[in-house]
Amino acid sequence: MTLKDFVVVTGHYGCGKTNFSINLALEYAEKGRKVTIVDMDLVNPYFRTSDYREMLESKGIEVIAPVFGHTNLDIPSLPASMYSIFDSKDMVIVDVGGDDVGSTVLGRFRPKFEGLDYDMLYVVNRFRNLTATPEEAVEVLEEIKAVSGLSPTGLVNNSHLMAETDAHIIAEGIEFAKKIGELTGLEIKCNTIRRDLDEAGLTKEFPNEPFYPIDMYVKVCW
Amino acid sequence: MAEKVLMKGNEALGEAALRAGCRHFFGYPITPQTELSAYLSKKMPKCGGTFLQAESELAAINMVLGAGATGVRAMTSSSSPGISLKSEGISYIAGSDVPCVIINVQRGGPGLGSIQPSQADYWQATKATGHGDFQIFVLAPSTVQEMADFVALAFDTAEKYRVPAMILSDGMMGQMMEPVLFPEESEVKTIEKPWAACGHNNARPHNIVNSLYIEAKDLEKTVIERYERYEKIKANEQRAESYMTDDAEIVIVAYGASSRVSRSAVDMARAEGIKAGLIRPITLWPFPVDAIEKTVAGAKQFLAVEMSMGQMVDDVRLAVNGRKPVSFFGRTGGIIPTPAEVLGEIKKLAGKEA
Numbered sequence: 001m002t003l004k005d006f007v008v009v010t011g012h013y014g015c016g017k018t019n020f021s022i023n024l025a026l027e028y029a030e031k032g033r034k035v036t037i038v039d040m041d042l043v044n045p046y047f048r049t050s051d052y053r054e055m056l057e058s059k060g061i062e063v064i065a066p067v068f069g070h071t072n073l074d075i076p077s078l079p080a081s082m083y084s085i086f087d088s089k090d091m092v093i094v095d096v097g098g099d100d101v102g103s104t105v106l107g108r109f110r111p112k113f114e115g116l117d118y119d120m121l122y123v124v125n126r127f128r129n130l131t132a133t134p135e136e137a138v139e140v141l142e143e144i145k146a147v148s149g150l151s152p153t154g155l156v157n158n159s160h161l162m163a164e165t166d167a168h169i170i171a172e173g174i175e176f177a178k179k180i181g182e183l184t185g186l187e188i189k190c191n192t193i194r195r196d197l198d199e200a201g202l203t204k205e206f207p208n209e210p211f212y213p214i215d216m217y218v219k220v221c222w
Numbered sequence: 223m224a225e226k227v228l229m230k231g232n233e234a235l236g237e238a239a240l241r242a243g244c245r246h247f248f249g250y251p252i253t254p255q256t257e258l259s260a261y262l263s264k265k266m267p268k269c270g271g272t273f274l275q276a277e278s279e280l281a282a283i284n285m286v287l288g289a290g291a292t293g294v295r296a297m298t299s300s301s302s303p304g305i306s307l308k309s310e311g312i313s314y315i316a317g318s319d320v321p322c323v324i325i326n327v328q329r330g331g332p333g334l335g336s337i338q339p340s341q342a343d344y345w346q347a348t349k350a351t352g353h354g355d356f357q358i359f360v361l362a363p364s365t366v367q368e369m370a371d372f373v374a375l376a377f378d379t380a381e382k383y384r385v386p387a388m389i390l391s392d393g394m395m396g397q398m399m400e401p402v403l404f405p406e407e408s409e410v411k412t413i414e415k416p417w418a419a420c421g422h423n424n425a426r427p428h429n430i431v432n433s434l435y436i437e438a439k440d441l442e443k444t445v446i447e448r449y450e451r452y453e454k455i456k457a458n459e460q461r462a463e464s465y466m467t468d469d470a471e472i473v474i475v476a477y478g479a480s481s482r483v484s485r486s487a488v489d490m491a492r493a494e495g496i497k498a499g500l501i502r503p504i505t506l507w508p509f510p511v512d513a514i515e516k517t518v519a520g521a522k523q524f525l526a527v528e529m530s531m532g533q534m535v536d537d538v539r540l541a542v543n544g545r546k547p548v549s550f551f552g553r554t555g556g557i558i559p560t561p562a563e564v565l566g567e568i569k570k571l572a573g574k575e576a
Binding site: 047101160162 | 226227228229230233237253254257260261264330335336337338339393394397398399400401402482483485486555556560561
């Protein structure tokens with residue numbers, strides 16, 4: 001998957017933006033890139049990028065997060081350092097909050113995007129109940145466009161059913177993402193698959209699909 | 223064919239409310255339950271129902287009283303500080319014998335406390351959700367599927383006994399995502415509500431839904447009648463899940479999120495040859511004393527595990543009634559204990575140093 005050096009990750013609430021963003025950041029860091037990951041989520045109290053700060057920083061990744069992210073407070077305030085990402089030479093990955101509500105914060109930075117070479121990804125999961133049809137997924141995408149003033153440049157198909165994900169689930173997800181691609185004209189940048197699933201088998205079954213193996217970071221251990 | 227979807231616990235509660243025939247929701251936003259309100263704000267208008275974001279928690283709970291008094295399925299939801307605000311209204315609802323469902327997605331306390339998960343409202347839910355002599359029916363889900371399944375159960379039980387019902391969840395259960403299966407067609411149980419103030423068209427005497435009694439003897443009579451219903455609930459509605467308790471020497475008692483942690487700890491203990499088991503109360507009131515009773519003879523000791531400083535442990539002690547030692551382990555303030563920590567406690571009790 002080829003992406004610009006500035007990647008904004010948006011999507012429906014709970015579609016897997018944070019887990020995807022973390023995987024992306026780790027991949028680029030492993031390749032030797034200097035990476036900055038930005039937790040730009042002002043709406044979600046748990047399961048957010050800044051929860052993984054220690055692990056990310058141990059890999060040399062810089063983490064910029066809301067002042068009170070991952071704390072006991074519910075105060076949506078951004079640090080001044082968030083403005084620095086627009087002048088950064090690093091690989092910048094911005095993990096935005098879910099839905100239009102979570103993407104509203106992007107609107108504040110919209111002038112900064114003018115002239116910036118960026119990718120804005122729209123992450124979809126066929127098995128999230130409020131975006132289980134392509135039409136519903138497009139509706140949320142349009143809402144995100146309206147509040148952010150920005151338009152996605154590609155789709156990430158992150159369809160899964162957690163531990164119950166199998167080849168059948170993956171196949172349904174691919175069909176779903178293709179429909180969204182047709183409706184929006186957006187390219188499917190990748191289809192994520194959990195690293196323990198059979199990538200070779202799936203590649204044989206879907207020879208034209210770009211797969212992106214991911215690890216699960218956002219999860220509970222019991 | 224019905225298919226599984228991924229839902230956050232809060233969303234599952236919202237969807238389940240619609241499927242249980244709830245068309246009247248009155249709420250006020252608070253983390254970590256807001257997704258429930260957000261879900262219903264999107265979906266309720268599509269079902270022709272009323273979603274109303276009230277001006278405060280007090281207003282919302284009194285709207286539940288008003289709607290419930292007409293016999294419709296009314297619901298409200300909040301998180302810990304918001305439930306405290308609702309407590310006066312809950313007492314009025316209990317005193318008016320109005321069925322309804324109240325959701326508490328608990329967060330850390332006291333006071334403004336924390337937005338992280340907690341189970342420190344056990345006493346509030348089971349002993350004193352408001353002033354006066356009353357109880358409410360309390361369910362504690364431990365999976366997102368149970369979040370979905372328990373809403374209809376809460377409404378059915380509330381209506382059967384004319385009591386408020388609460389789903390006592392926590393921030394972790396509300397925010398975490400799991401696959402959920404809803405039936406293709408959800409059947410709504412309907413029962414006659416001859417008491418409802420829903421318009422009489424001069425065809426019957428008018429119904430009064432009220433918690434004020436002019437004469438002391440009338441109030442006492444009403445409360446005593448209500449407690450007779452509570453006895454029926456205690457006899458008929460206790461629910462618990464027992465896990466590896468048949469030969470358990472150390473019986474953990476835990477509900478909700480901490481029961482998931484405890485189940486992992488029981489598996490780890492068993493792998494080390496320690497005979498541990500778990501009783502998971504599903505109803506917190508009525509407390510499942512019958513499930514505890516079955517294990518008292520075989521158990522050497524009990525361990526209550528909670529995300530609080532120790533609240534349910536009181537009910538475990540009452541059920542065990544001094545026959546075996548009962549100890550407690552918990553984390554509080556928004557911290558979830560780890561399976562390894564619980565295993566450490568099990569090992570201490572088993573006489574094997576952690």
